[in-house]
Amino acid sequence: MIRDSQLFQPFNDEPISLIGETGAWEGPFDLDLDPAALRGMYHDLVVGRLMDERLSRLQRQGKVSFVAPSAGHEGAQVGLAHALERGRDWLFPYYRDTSLLLAFGLPQVEMLAQAMATRADPNRGRQMPSHNGSKDLNIFTIASPIASHVAPAVGAAISMKVQGTGQVAVASFGEGATSEGDFHAALNFAGAQGAPVVFFCENNRYAISVDYNHQTGADSIAAKAHAYGMPGYTVDGMDVLASYYVMREVIERVRNGLGPVLVETLVYRFGPHSSADDDSRYRPREEVEAWKRRDPLLRFRRFLEKQGLWDDAAEAHLRAEVEASLQAATAEAEAAGPIPVEWMFDDVFAQRLPHLEEQRHDLLD
Amino acid sequence: MTVQTMVQTIARTLDQEMARDERVVVLGQDVGKRGGVFLATEKLFDTYGPDRVIDSPLSEAAIIGAALGMAVHGLRPVAEIQFSDYVFPGFDQLVSQVAKLRYRSGGQFEAPLVVRMPAGGGVKGGHHHSQSPEAHFVHTAGLKVVYPSTPSDTRGLLRTAIRDDDPVVFMEPKRLYRAVKEDVPDDPEFALPYAQAAVRREGDDVVLISYGASMAETLKAGDALAEQGVSAHVLDLRSLMPWDTTAVLEAVARIGRVVLVSEAPRTGGFVSEIAATIAEEALDQLLAPPVRVTGFDTPYPYAQDREYLPGPNRILKAVKRVLEY
Numbered sequence: 001m002i003r004d005s006q007l008f009q010p011f012n013d014e015p016i017s018l019i020g021e022t023g024a025w026e027g028p029f030d031l032d033l034d035p036a037a038l039r040g041m042y043h044d045l046v047v048g049r050l051m052d053e054r055l056s057r058l059q060r061q062g063k064v065s066f067v068a069p070s071a072g073h074e075g076a077q078v079g080l081a082h083a084l085e086r087g088r089d090w091l092f093p094y095y096r097d098t099s100l101l102l103a104f105g106l107p108q109v110e111m112l113a114q115a116m117a118t119r120a121d122p123n124r125g126r127q128m129p130s131h132n133g134s135k136d137l138n139i140f141t142i143a144s145p146i147a148s149h150v151a152p153a154v155g156a157a158i159s160m161k162v163q164g165t166g167q168v169a170v171a172s173f174g175e176g177a178t179s180e181g182d183f184h185a186a187l188n189f190a191g192a193q194g195a196p197v198v199f200f201c202e203n204n205r206y207a208i209s210v211d212y213n214h215q216t217g218a219d220s221i222a223a224k225a226h227a228y229g230m231p232g233y234t235v236d237g238m239d240v241l242a243s244y245y246v247m248r249e250v251i252e253r254v255r256n257g258l259g260p261v262l263v264e265t266l267v268y269r270f271g272p273h274s275s276a277d278d279d280s281r282y283r284p285r286e287e288v289e290a291w292k293r294r295d296p297l298l299r300f301r302r303f304l305e306k307q308g309l310w311d312d313a314a315e316a317h318l319r320a321e322v323e324a325s326l327q328a329a330t331a332e333a334e335a336a337g338p339i340p341v342e343w344m345f346d347d348v349f350a351q352r353l354p355h356l357e358e359q360r361h362d363l364l365d
Numbered sequence: 366m367t368v369q370t371m372v373q374t375i376a377r378t379l380d381q382e383m384a385r386d387e388r389v390v391v392l393g394q395d396v397g398k399r400g401g402v403f404l405a406t407e408k409l410f411d412t413y414g415p416d417r418v419i420d421s422p423l424s425e426a427a428i429i430g431a432a433l434g435m436a437v438h439g440l441r442p443v444a445e446i447q448f449s450d451y452v453f454p455g456f457d458q459l460v461s462q463v464a465k466l467r468y469r470s471g472g473q474f475e476a477p478l479v480v481r482m483p484a485g486g487g488v489k490g491g492h493h494h495s496q497s498p499e500a501h502f503v504h505t506a507g508l509k510v511v512y513p514s515t516p517s518d519t520r521g522l523l524r525t526a527i528r529d530d531d532p533v534v535f536m537e538p539k540r541l542y543r544a545v546k547e548d549v550p551d552d553p554e555f556a557l558p559y560a561q562a563a564v565r566r567e568g569d570d571v572v573l574i575s576y577g578a579s580m581a582e583t584l585k586a587g588d589a590l591a592e593q594g595v596s597a598h599v600l601d602l603r604s605l606m607p608w609d610t611t612a613v614l615e616a617v618a619r620i621g622r623v624v625l626v627s628e629a630p631r632t633g634g635f636v637s638e639i640a641a642t643i644a645e646e647a648l649d650q651l652l653a654p655p656v657r658v659t660g661f662d663t664p665y666p667y668a669q670d671r672e673y674l675p676g677p678n679r680i681l682k683a684v685k686r687v688l689e690y
Binding site: 090092121122123124125126127131133134135136140141143144145148149150151152153154155156157158159160162163169181182185186188189192193346347348349350353354355 | 390416417419421422424426427429430431432433434435436437438439440442454457458461462465466467468469470471472473474475506507509529530531560607610
C-alpha cells in the first residue's frame with residue numbers, strides 16, 4: 001500500500017523515476033494501480049502517439065496546414081491526465097499537449113476537426129492546428145503567445161479558492177515559457193494567494209532551436225519555485241508512472257488548500273518544433289536517437305510485460321483498435337465539411353455589432 | 366439622486382453591483398485597504414473582504430490575466446489598472462487572451478470582465494501618467510471601449526460594462542475625477558447603453574465631437590462660441606467601441622461643418638476614424654473638410670502639460686477654419 005506520508009520530496013537533485021529503462025518497477029513503495037488502470041494508461045500513450053503520427057501524415061497530404069508534434073511528451077502528459085479529475089479540474093494547456101488533451105477526454109474527432117478546420121471543430125475553425133479547447137471538459141482554448149495562459153490559470157484558481165469548489169487548475173507549458181515575464185507574474189500571484197494551481201513544465205530542452213543552456217542559467221526549472229514560495233519537483237517525464245504518482249500527490253496537496261506547486265517533467269521532443277521546422281540544423285541525430293531509446297511507450301510496455309499484463313498480441317490488437325478509431329474520427333471530421341465564410345464575423349462579441357454586420361454584408365453581397 | 370464626483374460614483378457603482386451580484390469581484394494594486402490610489406474602490410474592502418476585493422501584486426499582466434481566468438471560471442471581475450500608462454505589461458493579456466477568447470474558442474468561452482483605467486493628461490504627470498491609449502484598444506477586435514465624461518454617465522456605463530458578457534476597457538478621465546459634482550441617479554438599475562452619444566449643447570453652425578477627458582475643453586469652447594454668436598452642436602460619444610455613427614452622421618448632414626477633439630496623439634487616433642467615416646458616408650453634405658484638434662505626435666510632455674492638450678483656443682481656431690472655408 002501507498003504510504004500516508006509524503007512520498008516525494010521537492011527540490012530533488014535527481015529526477016523522480018519509478019520505472020527503470022528495462023521496465024522494472026523501482027519505486028520505493030508498492031504499486032496501487034489495478035491492471036485495468038495500467039492498461040488504460042498504455043492505451044492513452046498509444047492514442048497520443050498514433051494521433052501525432054496521423055496529424056503529421058495529414059499535414060504532408062495537405063489536409064492540415066501545420067502540426068506541433070508531441071511525440072516524446074506522452075509519458076508526462078498521460079500521467080498528469082490520469083491524476084486529474086475529468087470534468088471537475090481545469091486544464092490551461094499549450095500547443096504540444098496532444099496526449100494530455102485526449103487522455104483528459106477531448107474527443108478524437110474534435111482534435112482532428114480543429115486541425116482540418118471543419119464544422120466539427122467546436123472552436124469553429126478560428127485558429128491554426130494544435131490549438132484545441134473545450135468548455136464542456138474545462139479545457140481553456142489554447143493560444144499561441146507563449147506563457148500567456150498561465151496567469152488566466154491563476155485567476156481561475158483564485159476563483160476556485162474563493163468559491164471553495166475544491167477544484168484544481170493546471171497550466172502546462174514548455175521550458176521556453178519560463179523566460180516570459182507573464183510566467184513570473186503568474187507564479188508570483190499564485191504564491192501570494194495560495195491559489196490551487198499546478199504549473200506543469202514539459203522541459204524538452206529546446207524552444208525551437210534555443211537549447212536549455214541558452215534559455216536559463218538555472219540548474220533546473222523546478223528551482224524557480226523557491227522564489228515564489230512553492231515547492232518544485234523534477235520528474236522523469238519519460239516515465240508515465242513517475243508523472244502519475246508525483247502529480248497525484250501534488251494535486252491532492254493543492255486540492256487540500258496547501259498552495260501552488262511547480263512540476264518540471266524532463267521530456268524530449270522526438271520530432272521538429274513544428275511541421276515548418278528543420279531540427280537537423282540544431283540537434284545532433286545521435287542525441288535524438290539516444291532519447292528515442294528512452295521512449296515512454298517502450299518503457300511502459302516493457303513494464304507491463306514484466307508485470308505479465310501485456311504481450312505482442314495485445315499490442316497488435318490495441319494498435320489496430322486505435323487506428324480504426326482514429327480512421328473513423330478522421331472520416332467524421334472531414335465529412336463535416338469546411339467552415340463557412342460567414343462564420344468569420346461571429347463570436348467577436350456576444351452579439352454581432354452594427355459595424356461587423358456591415359462588414360459581413362460588404363463581403364458576402 | 367445624490368450629488369457626487371466621478372470618482373465617488375465609481376466606488377458607489379461598484380458597491381451597488383457587488384451587493385447585487387456576488388460574482389462581481391474587484392482586483393488591482395492598492396484596491397483593498399487603501400481603496401485605490403484615487404479612492405475609486407473606497408470602503409469596498411471593509412464591506413466585502415479580501416475574497417472579493419483582491420489586492421494584487423504589482424503586475425498588470427497578472428491582474429488582467431487573472432481577471433480573465435476568474436471570468437472564465439464564473440466570476441465577473443473588475444480590474445483596476447492604476448494609470449492607463451501602466452496597462453502595457455498587461456497589453457498582451459488584453460490583446461492576445463482577453464479580446465480573442467470568445468472568438469478563438471468558437472463562442473464556447475466568454476470573458477465578462479471590465480478593466481478600469483484612469484487616462485488623460487492635465488495633471489502634471491508627464492508621459493507616464495497622462496496618456497490616452499484608447500486607439501490601441503479600439504483597434505483590437507473583441508474589446509469594447511467606453512470613455513465617459515460625467516459622473517452620471519460613469520454610473521450608467523460602468524453598470525452596463527459590469528453586466529456585459531464581453532470584455533470592456535473602461536477609461537476614466539482622471540482630471541475630471543473631482544472636477545465636477547452632479548446629481549447621480551441612485552437607482553441600482555440605472556444603466557446606459559453603448560453607442561449613444563449625448564448632446565451636450567444644441568446648435569446649428571458647427572458640430573463639435575469629443576469624448577472623455579477632452580469634453581471639458583470642448584464644452585468651454587462651445588460656451589466661448591456662444592458668446593461670439595456661433596451656435597455649436599456638441600456631441601459626447603461616451604463609448605468608442607461601439608460608437609454612435611448615427612448621431613455623428615445626422616449632425617454632420619444637418620450642419621455640414623465638424624471639428625473633432627481628442628487629446629490623444631493625432632496620427633492613427635480615434636477621431637481620425639470618425640473623420641474617415643464622415644468622408645465615406647457624408648462627403649456631399651460637408652461644407653468644409655472635417656478638422657481634428659488633438660494632442661501632438663510627441664510623447665506626452667511634462668513642462669508643456671497644458672499646451673499639449675487641445676484647449677478651447679485651439680478648438681476655436683479650428684472652428685474658425687471650418688466656418689470660413
